[in-house]
Amino acid sequence: MSGLKLRNVKKSFGSVHVIKGVDLDIEDKQFVVFVGPSGCGKSTLLRMIAGLEQISSGDLFIGDKRMNDVDPAQRGIAMVFQSYALYPHMTVRENMGFALRFAGAPKEEIATRVAEAARILELGALLDRKPGQLSGGQRQRVAIGRAIVRHPDVFLFDEPLSNLDAELRVHMRIEIARLHKELNTTIIYVTHDQVEAMTLADKIVVLRDGVIEQAGSPLDLYDDPDNLFVAGFIGSPKMNLLAGTAEAGGIRLADFPEQLVPSPVAVPAGTAVTVGIRPEHFDPTGSAALETTVEIIEHLGGETYAYARGAGSSLLTLATDNNRTLKTGERYQARFNPASLLVFGQDGKRLR
Amino acid sequence: MTLALVRRGIVYLLLSIAAFVSIFPFYWMVVGASNTSADIIRGKTSLGSALLTNATAFFTQVDAVRIFWNSGVIAVVATVLTLAISSLAGYGFEMFRSRVRERIFGFLLLLLSVPFAAMMVPLFVMFSQAKLVNTFAAVILPTVASIFIIFYFRQTTKAFPTELRDAAKIDGLKEWQIFLFVYLPVMRSTYAAATIIVFMANWNNYLWPLVVLQTAENKTITLILSGLTAAYTPDYGLILFGTVLATLPTILIFFLLQRRFVEGMLGAVK
């Protein structure tokens, strides 16, 4: 009922093109996360959906209605800002009821809805305080409460947790996931924290330079990235990316020139490629191996990561199946299953 | 150790001189109001017993109620209008992007360097053609679009979080409602500081009212006081008594708004 459709949406500030043609479908009740490096246009795209920035060209539909020229307040959206943007001169209660008061809602209804939001977010005790008397986490909750009170069809969040400390961030992340279940509405959420993206999203949209690099479920993007950018962006620790050249019978990696790595896809001999392998795809039972020297070891308790080098300069990140006896300087045979390799062409596109 | 002491001594000495220089005229004004003109001319700096005489003389020679009413109306109306117009302009300059914005603003700042004396004659011609000479409107109108106050509001608006405006838009407020219900209360310190500055400037305004207010019943207290000094043998006791009275409103406003004034000058958005 209140999905979103973006059709070839563009945005320029003067001669600067920030959003360069975005097509996107968001289903009703979906939790969609926009990720991408700083300056790629996440906030701009979100603000265009909110109606805070004019859409230069293209169409935006919320539900079935074209919303390009509709007032922000009439779009059925609510937004939570990174800086919370609470009205400093009003109490929490007034902050949350402000929009309704302006829409001319009756007093009792405002009170009921504020009480409901306060219950959901456990804000009851804070209703008569001003924002200046609240902690960062509490302010964030009030900002979310202000959005909830309006019963929007779509929630927009712009990096809502980035001003919180790490512990609170984890806590609020879980809160937001719970909220999505409880409210059962569409959420569009901007972050550059990929743990937030992976854990919260039904669908991740990876943006770069104002275009969508790939959109899909978190595990799709993780397992099956369309291009080098997405492969490198999603996943922590990052995927290992190694330059190589295709030959008859396999790929020769520049940093491991003695051996030929079997390729999971057919690549014409002589093609320059990049091979990607995730740290956790190194597996002692794998059929292929790279000969490395361990340089750094990180014990996380549950897993042990080794940073190891072959003949060249690039440092591989290896999950070692929690091999706690490993020492730096040791030779280490990094075994893996060739089927888990991803191969990318010279243009960064995945070869399938 | 001793060096630090000497330095401290010098600092205290300089501060004392500065304090003396700024406080003495004030002290002398208050003391003078209680002395006879002859005592004042002799340089007496202690309290006298002529306060009542001076007061009686002042109130018989000057239609005080009328004159203070004139000054008050002019200062209050001018302050309200100046704040309304200049804060709107400052808000507009900072909030709305436009290619010509900086150029217009630069031009305004350039106008700050034109002395008022240079504009006085053309202004007078304008107001006499508009048949407004000898009215309060003529005193008030030239001051309300204060470039300095526009500049002050623009600078302080830079600290106003733009996300508040965005949030208000999403909450359904029109631009004028954002200004009235969000910007204005958030910026109240700035308004308080500007109130003091503008009120004082208008209350003390001398040159332009002197030109444009011509009949005695329209004059302001500043004009009356300077008129008294111009007498053949000025009665300084009477004049200083009037000066004390004329100072009271500004002092009152300053103490009422003092805390906010300091915040406003520091550009605090709370």
Ligand SMILES: Nc1ncnc2c1ncn2[C@@H]1O[C@H](COP(=O)(O)OP(=O)(O)OP(=O)(O)O)[C@@H](O)[C@H]1O
């Ligand atoms: N009002 C504006 N005028 C001109 N350029 C702008 C304006 N707003 C944003 N931009 C530019 O648009 C680009 C995208 O900005 P945006 O804020 O959407 O990035 P972002 O992906 O949200 O980045 P971040 O992760 O740092 O928040 C940036 O290069 C920015 O400089």
Ligand SMILES: [Mg+2]
């Ligand atoms: Mg952003």
